[in-house]
Amino acid sequence: MSDDQNAVHGRVEPIESHDGATDDDGSRSGRLTRRRVLATSGALLVAGVGGAGPAAAAGSSGGRVQPPSASASPGPIDPRPPGDVSLESVEAVVDERMADVVENGDVVGANAAVVRGGEPVLTAGYGDTSLTDGEAVDADTPFRVGSLSKPLVWTAAMGLIEAGEIDPEEDVRTYLDAVPVADGEPITMAHLATHTAGFEERNQGLWVSDPNEARPLATVLQEEQPARVRPPGELASYSNYGTALAGQVVADVAARPLDEYVEEQVFEPLGMETAAFEQPPPDGSAAGYTAALGTPSPAPGLALELWPAGSLCASATDMSRFMRSQLGDGSVDGGRALTADGLARMQERWFAHHPAVDGIGFGWFEDTRGDVRTLWHNGSIPGSFYSHLLLLPEADVGVFLAYNTDVGASAARDVLDGVLSEAVGSTEPSERRPSGRPERAGALEGTYRGLRIAETTHSKLFTTLQAAELSVSVDDEGYLVTQAGGGRTRWVEREPLVFDQADGTETLAFGGSDDEITDLYVGWQALRRRSRFESLGLHGALAAGSAVGMLAGVVGYPALAGWRSLRGSDGDEADDGSNEDGGERSDEDGMDGSDVDTADARAQKYSDGGESPTPTGERVNAGDESRLGALLAMLDSPGVARSTIGGSIVAILAFLVGGTAGIVVDPTLLSDPPGWYRALLLLPVIASLGTAVSLASATLAWRSGTWSRRSLLHYGVVAAGTALACWLLYYWNLFGTPG
Template sequence: MLTGVGGVTAGITLSGTVAGIARPRSADDAGQQQRDSAAAEGDDHQREIASIVEDLLEDADVPGAAVAVVVDDEVVLSEGYGLADSETGLPAEPTTPFRIASVSKPVVCTAIAELIARGNLDPETPVQEYIDNGLVNWDEPVTLANLAAHTGGFEATNHNMWFPSPEDVGPLPEHLDPMPAQVRSPGTLGSYSNHGIALAGQSLAEAAGDPFAEAMAAVLFEPAGMETSSFAQPLPSAIDEVHATGEGGIGAAGRFGGLGISPAGAMSASATDMARFMLLHLNEGRLDGEQVLDPAAIDHSHQQWFTHHEAISGMAFGFAESRHGDTRVLRHDGASPASGFTSELRLAPEHDIGVFTAYNDNGLELDLADTVVEALLPDPSHESPNPSDPHRAEELPGSYRSIRHGTQAHDSLFTTTLNAPSIDVALADDGALLVDDGGGATRWVEIEPLVFEREDGSDRLAFGEDDDGELSQLFLGGTPSAFVETSWYQSTTLHGGALIGSLFGLGWAYNEYKPDRNREESRREWLASTRSDPDRLSSLMAHLGSGTFLAFLLLLLGYMTVGQTQYLVGYLTDPSSAFLLAYALPVIGVATTVGTVALALYTLLTRCWSPRRQLLYTLTALVLLGTATFLWYWNLLLL
């Protein structure tokens, strides 16, 4: 169970009676009474928020949490809960730094917006004007506006991201070289991109004339008095010594590892600092009576820079949009599987409300920030329209997959299976749209052609056409990544079935064609005899090919399920000798597949085998060919 450490500052002002003797009422007394009433109401507000937070955290299996809530330009809650470090018993304080993962992104974009307001950067200028052209490996110009809204057109990849230790992280440009492939035109479809935000961060560094971490400190952290905030890797000792420890991190002794593309998620900050950050956004850049950021920077940050459809929420400058009734909410979540932290940030500027939460536990889905925001905002009024036959109804059903995955990168299988969720769409008998994202179907009603609203009014989606006029695109409000209808050959079910079939087929072939030699015959003699004995040569090819492919697939599945963090580090960032050696397996598999297919064709043409042997060997050749095709499709044949 988590409990608050410290307490919520009450701030109660007592007046009106002294020693039980009533004073004559005057104008000053009336004004004081109003102030007392407001203070008491504010204190009740604080208690209500604190109660919501404590109730949600009470039964959660979370080591520690940092929570900040800002209302009407005041910090009503800035608190640490539970333990910053489970092993040492160090309590979480309001000033305890947590890794805030991808909530780093809107912080980086706020600093960029400040330099835009100063005239040092321009959101519509191609970023190659600001960065070393050695990083530029794409064809179509990409702007800061594209990068902040995740419409740069880059494929998703985890390359050069995670390192065993922050000490292993080098300068940001090293980890951006090479950039992921540009697989679509900028500004057309959104796809959440860690590397895109990192590239924007490098543009900030170039404009500021300092390395990225130092530029963030100079542009934002130091002027805002965010004393426990840093992107440095390793962290300054004063921050590192009191930092929360993530659960399940890849670093030694439970500490988090390094993040090569640091703007995407390497920021550490406390509840106290994030409260100050939210105040900047809710008070036009003012803090403690000082104008810390240009008001234009806040306007840039809150402006909508991209939406897939004018009827749905889109992207602000580093923030995603969502709606609570008629209220626009700016938001961002963060989760770091390799460092062991989860975070949430919500801003409702028109009501001067901000909520930040962070936990030293990865993958947590408490939705605490949303619960607090919803408790503070007016209850939304909503009347759902009656379902009716939607426009182009016959074209809507299908399976749609997020485009946040790789197509050319070596980890395309990883990003597709873990980062690219699918949505299944069907039609109900009454005309409602049934949308299932894996958690059960929800009902949506068409409110205008090809625009649907969830029956409870909490979200909207829209459909769009591709270049051929086919209705193959689905857009969720506030979701950076578009969803595209999958073709039959892209089906997860098909590829999952192909993988399972390959494993069984390879296992059978490996056993069926294992060498059968006499004890008196040495291994060298047996291998030498395969040169003149087609039967033995064919068995050797089938056995070796199935064995190498089988071993590689089992290793790959093991890393992607049991050892994901090791996969992220060892496979995608700094391959060890073992990883490099593992990739000799598919090379051998492909070579033996070619030999097996050639022998199958030769024996089929010469009819030198019995029908049964020919059938089994042809099936083996097809299994090997199918496995090689599967690995080729997912860019896994070569490291």
């Protein structure tokens, strides 16, 4: 159900997948293209862009540079003019390359469709539906197409907009009956279609292992609503939740279930006979496979709770007819889902971060190759299916590809490169050279990170690891230099805050205010400047230091206890440390439970007199003296400090081992957290409480002079490492609840 949105190097490529990993072949060249920049997002989700209205000029005086206004009336932003397109061999390129990838054994089964001039010129199947029954794939074999479900939902929504039943600039709360949307600025269908509603990424509500366990759509939308982390209409960040919420709007306005409405208004008029929002897939569908271990093996059959975002099953024949409905005048054998005006409106640019970069239509992503504008979308099911749909509206050409194996993303990239090279060709531009340093060069430098991050839930770490990250600097020759994943690309400033690739065709732009540059725009996606504190490298170093500290306890304390056991130690040996009064202290103080001061002596110390001092210096009445004295006496012990910090370390390690094993074994753990995992999230809380008790105990023992210097130093290293681990788990939301 994921979409890998990538339009890089002027090629349509997967960049960032919301449910499956996408590799970037830009790494082979060592160059940074849009594909490479955004493919570093890795796996898990898709990105998108949305909004309406023209973009303000970057660097405008006074305050923040404004992105295209999502409150303005939607309307076209003129695309780049069409260039020359050669179509004679497109279907041959697709057919040959699809057959090759199946014959090579990389993919179990695939299907494809090419339409041109309003007619299907290729609908074909390749390979087998599964490895067990040997049934051949044909053009009518249904495949799970993941987020290619979304353009179908947006087509249905545009039909209601055409009918005047939905205003795309109206607050969706006006139309929703069953799902309350959190208070805040209005969110519109234009925001949802362009992924600019301001939602954070959220895994909960995506995948379950059993379709029968899926909750009703309205329930999931209400219970798993993501936090709103930025104003609507400001920046685009791909959202599965947003499309599912739009599907609920369609259902509430149409007063019938969404799947029934799409069947009636889209599938039936277009003759898409096997297309269906159905989980599990209908009989005769292709089975899913993963090639993660080299040889294709069966993948788990996951079901999507936010089903409008990615549960469609469709054949090459179905998608051929859908592409025909999106080209020309939208008519397919006399049937249509949209009028010609509605179709044109759906394909207009509704949002762009900057006029110099690509934008988003009403549910479509925009890319250019040479002077040719393309629209596209893709989808995936984690660990199995991948699909991609490409439209060249000016040329009246569409290409659909689907694979039932998770290497389909790279296979599709090869096919689409071939299609675009054949249709548009490629021209190597002359190398550009800077005339000087870029304007505001110092303000541009820094590291920028993708927006598709679960900022408030337990998926924060995993989505951050998958987010694109790009380092920006200016070299001595005046080139802007971007680096990601080991690749390095140089750029030349065309105008303030807009840069063209020095030896290529790509463009990037920056946004922010007169005081600060905050955003980097690549294709339709935005990356935001991150602080040094947010660096994964810094957090990795902190984690390593924490591990060293905890290891000192895990290894040091048992090793010391074992050494004493071998020596027959009774706790009397002195070390070279001394207490604060200058006397000698045992190196074993508290390790075996027999501190230098006996428990009775400590109790007497805290019970002496009518009132007893607390660690903060307050006095306690005699009536409470015995209980508090016993508690303080118990805590005033290096042995207690060590044992409680040891328990905290055990809790942290148990969480890390259990959580890692769970993610490996259960692909739905982050989206459908089981009870045992929710209980596991309590361990970091317990570890934090244990660490606090240990530090209190160590403070009392230190004030009493019952530590040797060497033992106190060792304990300090262990406690610091453990406390740091607790803080890191808290920072990454792995603390108490999934969120």
